[in-house]
Amino acid sequence: MTVLLDKARQRQTRVTGVILISIALLLALFLAPDATGNATFRLSRPNDTWPVPNLVVPGGAFIYVVSAFTAFLGVRLFLRGGAKWAPLILGVGLAVAVAAFLVWATAGKSFSLTGMLQASLVRAVPIALGGLAGVLSERVAVVNIGIEGMLLAGAFTGALVGSLAGGLAGLAAAVAVGGVFGFALAALVVTYRMDQIIAGVFINLFVLGVTSYVSSQVFQEYRALNNAPVFRAIEIPILSDLPVIGPVFFNQNIFVYGAFILAALATYYLFHTRYGLRARAVGEHPRAADTLGINVYRTRYVNVTIAGMVAGFGGAWFTLGSVGRFDEGMTGGRGFIGLAAMIFGRWHPVGALLAALVFGFADSLQQKLALLGTPIPSEFLAMAPYIATIVVVAGVVGRARAPAADGKPYVKE
Amino acid sequence: MRVELRNITKRFGPVAANKGVNLTIEPGEVLGLLGENGAGKSTLMNVLCGLYSPSEGEIVIDGNTVEFDGPGDAIRAGIGMVHQHFMLVPVFTVAENVVLGVEPVGRADHLDLATARAEVERLSEDYGLAVDPDAIIETLPVGVQQRVEIIKVLYRAADVLILDEPTAVLTPQEVDEFFQIVRSLCDAGKAIVFITHKLNEILDISDRIAVIRRGEIVGSGDPKKLTRPELAEMMVGHPVDFEVARAPFAPGGVILDVKGLTVLRSDGAVAVDDLSLQVRSGEIVGIAGVQGNGQSALIEALAGLTRPVSGQVLFDGQDITFASPRERHRMGIAHIPEDRQRAGLIGTFSVAENMVLDSYYGPPYAGGASIDWARVHTEAADIAEQFDVRTPSVRSDAAHLSGGNQQKLIVARELSRDTRFVIAGQPTRGLDVGSIAYIHSRLVAARDEGDGLLIVSSELDEIMAVSDRILVMFKGRIVAEYAPHETPVDKATIGLAMAGAAA
Numbered sequence: 001m002t003v004l005l006d007k008a009r010q011r012q013t014r015v016t017g018v019i020l021i022s023i024a025l026l027l028a029l030f031l032a033p034d035a036t037g038n039a040t041f042r043l044s045r046p047n048d049t050w051p052v053p054n055l056v057v058p059g060g061a062f063i064y065v066v067s068a069f070t071a072f073l074g075v076r077l078f079l080r081g082g083a084k085w086a087p088l089i090l091g092v093g094l095a096v097a098v099a100a101f102l103v104w105a106t107a108g109k110s111f112s113l114t115g116m117l118q119a120s121l122v123r124a125v126p127i128a129l130g131g132l133a134g135v136l137s138e139r140v141a142v143v144n145i146g147i148e149g150m151l152l153a154g155a156f157t158g159a160l161v162g163s164l165a166g167g168l169a170g171l172a173a174a175v176a177v178g179g180v181f182g183f184a185l186a187a188l189v190v191t192y193r194m195d196q197i198i199a200g201v202f203i204n205l206f207v208l209g210v211t212s213y214v215s216s217q218v219f220q221e222y223r224a225l226n227n228a229p230v231f232r233a234i235e236i237p238i239l240s241d242l243p244v245i246g247p248v249f250f251n252q253n254i255f256v257y258g259a260f261i262l263a264a265l266a267t268y269y270l271f272h273t274r275y276g277l278r279a280r281a282v283g284e285h286p287r288a289a290d291t292l293g294i295n296v297y298r299t300r301y302v303n304v305t306i307a308g309m310v311a312g313f314g315g316a317w318f319t320l321g322s323v324g325r326f327d328e329g330m331t332g333g334r335g336f337i338g339l340a341a342m343i344f345g346r347w348h349p350v351g352a353l354l355a356a357l358v359f360g361f362a363d364s365l366q367q368k369l370a371l372l373g374t375p376i377p378s379e380f381l382a383m384a385p386y387i388a389t390i391v392v393v394a395g396v397v398g399r400a401r402a403p404a405a406d407g408k409p410y411v412k413e
Numbered sequence: 414m415r416v417e418l419r420n421i422t423k424r425f426g427p428v429a430a431n432k433g434v435n436l437t438i439e440p441g442e443v444l445g446l447l448g449e450n451g452a453g454k455s456t457l458m459n460v461l462c463g464l465y466s467p468s469e470g471e472i473v474i475d476g477n478t479v480e481f482d483g484p485g486d487a488i489r490a491g492i493g494m495v496h497q498h499f500m501l502v503p504v505f506t507v508a509e510n511v512v513l514g515v516e517p518v519g520r521a522d523h524l525d526l527a528t529a530r531a532e533v534e535r536l537s538e539d540y541g542l543a544v545d546p547d548a549i550i551e552t553l554p555v556g557v558q559q560r561v562e563i564i565k566v567l568y569r570a571a572d573v574l575i576l577d578e579p580t581a582v583l584t585p586q587e588v589d590e591f592f593q594i595v596r597s598l599c600d601a602g603k604a605i606v607f608i609t610h611k612l613n614e615i616l617d618i619s620d621r622i623a624v625i626r627r628g629e630i631v632g633s634g635d636p637k638k639l640t641r642p643e644l645a646e647m648m649v650g651h652p653v654d655f656e657v658a659r660a661p662f663a664p665g666g667v668i669l670d671v672k673g674l675t676v677l678r679s680d681g682a683v684a685v686d687d688l689s690l691q692v693r694s695g696e697i698v699g700i701a702g703v704q705g706n707g708q709s710a711l712i713e714a715l716a717g718l719t720r721p722v723s724g725q726v727l728f729d730g731q732d733i734t735f736a737s738p739r740e741r742h743r744m745g746i747a748h749i750p751e752d753r754q755r756a757g758l759i760g761t762f763s764v765a766e767n768m769v770l771d772s773y774y775g776p777p778y779a780g781g782a783s784i785d786w787a788r789v790h791t792e793a794a795d796i797a798e799q800f801d802v803r804t805p806s807v808r809s810d811a812a813h814l815s816g817g818n819q820q821k822l823i824v825a826r827e828l829s830r831d832t833r834f835v836i837a838g839q840p841t842r843g844l845d846v847g848s849i850a851y852i853h854s855r856l857v858a859a860r861d862e863g864d865g866l867l868i869v870s871s872e873l874d875e876i877m878a879v880s881d882r883i884l885v886m887f888k889g890r891i892v893a894e895y896a897p898h899e900t901p902v903d904k905a906t907i908g909l910a911m912a913g914a915a916a
Contacts, residue, residue, distance in 0.1 A: 292488070
């Protein structure tokens with residue numbers, strides 16, 4: 001019998017192998033001959049404390065090497081199996097393929113790798129915070145499709161209040177409004193047992209409608225209402241001088257630091273505290289929690305409200321952490337990608353953050369590639385983050401397990 | 414600790430689930446609470462453990478009247494309940510489950526799992542409840558999960574333990590072990606309320622018995638003086654005949670031949686593992702086994718609801734391995750599904766509609782595109798009467814029938830036509846004694862008419878009562894076979910096989 005199971009797994013491994021081999025062929029046949037000259041990656045800026053020489057990669061040769069390596073991985077998987085490692089090997093293969101792609105695009109030119117990594121981190125912020133909000137609410141079994149709307153509400157409130165009363169007030173207001181929508185979602189799905197998906201979609205549409213209306217009718221007229229200050233990057237002494245790592249991790253604004261700190265706090269809360277244990281119990285087996293005297297409804301209200309506040313904070317990034325003004329629908333689906341990050345991250349705050357970094361990288365990669373003037377149409381490049389989402393969620397995640405009661409309302413007997 | 418329930422009444426809307434119940438629970442004693450499903454046992458205990466608040470009456474602990482606002486209060490008062498469906502978080506460890514709700518914490522609300530682990534170890538040593546505090550619940554067998562539930566209650570310093578149908582999920586051996594645990598808890602001065610509908614068990618374990626029927630205590634007594642028939646009569650309200658009359662065993666040829674069948678669960682794990690069996694005409698083959706050993710997958714594969722990954726199913730010599738459910742139905746195979754509400758009927762459809770779910774599409778009910786509803790209703794009414802389905806009208810929703818009548822409705826639909834083979838999964842689960850006897854008699858009648866029957870049940874008593882041949886399923890395989898009409902076999906032997914001893 002185990003033979004049969006092995007067969008199914010083996011087939012999967014073989015498919016993975018074939019994918020890797022085809023990637024290798026694509027690299028060798030199309031990219032490698034086209035990559036003439038060296039690709040120069042700048043790691044330091046001219047006036048850095050500890051300058052690092054540029055990374056110069058011979059284009060064609062590098063791609064051939066990567067192609068050979070990927071082909072080797074693919075053939076090995078195909079022939080030898082090893083189902084356990086297949087997802088990891090696929091991940092490695094995809095990663096080096098992306099590197100080869102980058103080298104091809106840069107061949108004969110030069111660009112700042114550090115800059116791109118820095119941008120990846122910045123672009124990962126709303127996704128990470130959206131994902132974190134998702135983790136916090138789904139851990140208590142409330143599916144939060146409304147994160148997109150909460151981000152948008154945070155962005156809008158940040159811009160409006162920020163313009164009137166300054167950045168910190170704007171940030172506080174964004175967090176508060178996010179919390180209000182979190183509370184509203186909790187009320188709809190916990191107390192009134194509305195379908196969680198519909199409640200979330202309702203929040204998204206409501207926020208999109210209201211903010212678009214105000215921004216087109218009011219902000220057009222009174223431009224001062226939509227002109228908020230932007231939080232500047234805070235340099236952490238000494239650490240920010242480190243080559244590559246410094247500018248990427250230690251010279252960012254409070255939203256980037258905030259995402260990291262919140263992910264750490266959420267991890268501590270969920271997995272190392274009493275209330276975190278209770279929250280997870282409510283997400284897995286609410287009736288068991290109820291029989292032990294844990295208030296299921298209150299736990300859901302509190303966690304979903306906190307999730308809303310996190311999303312509100314993430315939303316403020318769009319305005320207070322980035323451009324200082326609100327535009328209609330400016331969140332552009334980051335909340336949904338955040339949910340994908342949550343799944344990819346297996347409902348763990350740190351996992352969601354790491355997944356968000358992958359998506360942030362895809363996002364900043366497409367932007368850089370557009371700047372490098374590759375022959376690929378920019379529309380296709382703009383798809384990169386979404387394609388990355390699909391590939392990652394469908395292929396690499398494997399069998400991730402949602403909280404058992406996820407999406408189900410709890411009815412007290 | 415002495416707990417008294419005084420004049421407890423619990424109403425849900427106009428329906429009274431408990432009416433004026435008086436009950437005393439003494440320390441160091443096992444109180445057996447006997448009653449059929451739906452008699453109001455669980456409601457009463459949910460009142461006692463704070464999940465429900467009583468409509469009338471009071472709970473008195475050591476002379477003081479108490480009021481519980483939620484289960485937390487009852488736990489603090491020293492009343493702990495082990496629910497029939499375990500209240501354990503499957504992905505948590507034993508220690509996490511035990512402390513949930515009353516967790517030991519350090520600074521910054523930091524969960525002190527070391528203390529939790531030590532507590533679990535202390536309790537498991539004190540009461541002889543061997544369990545690993547770091548094991549994940551879902552990896553543990555149900556017998557061990559039950560021990561965790563008990564440790565959980567003891568950790569909360571309960572003096573009164575309510576055990577709701579604790580043996581439903583256990584093998585006979587595990588039941589023996591479990592009874593020892595109950596005894597040792599009693600010796601430690603705990604008061605135990607043992608809720609069950611099984612007569613043998615209550616006679617074995619109780620110091621005192623109270624019988625509940627339709628929400629009222631209808632009798633109580635000393636287990637040493639009471640007999641099974643007496644108890645059964647108290648529980649049901651009329652004398653019960655335990656024996657099903659049956660024609661002498663005279664099997665015909667093989668009608669169902671399963672060869673090397675392998676079926677996977679939806680997650681890819683093996684449910685039925687290279688299983689072979691044969692059923693002859695005029696024979697009831699009973700499959701015993703602890704739930705979750707592949708019985709459900711076997712039934713689904715035989716009914717055509719799951720595609721096996723290998724093996725062959727021959728019906729009367731014809732290969733039906735991949736035949737559709739309707740093809741099987743037309744060949745005369747009847748299927749009484751395990752879960753009547755999920756797979757047996759459609760609750761929001763009327764009794765008549767449910768009665769023709771398998772035959773609405775052809776004559777006599779349908780000609781061309783329309784259904785002859787008048788015909789459906791008259792036929793359904795006939796069949797309902799014939800099969801003792803008690804319903805106000807065949808136009809009532811099936812969901813409004815009692816469990817027993819729902820099951821009779823399904824049996825009526827499946828057996829009212831000319832059948833040759835019957836697959837029945839848990840045919841009497843959760844039913845009252847009267848309905849059980851009726852359904853058993855119908856199944857035996859089908860056998861006497863020359864049908865082959867395959868009955869899967871986790872109730873060993875049921876298997877032993879109706880089967881001509883008993884197979885034991887363990888981890889997807891048949892591990893033992895008994896022919897009681899040739900050599901009598903006892904429960905203990907089958908129980909060992911159910912626990913995997915023969916494998």
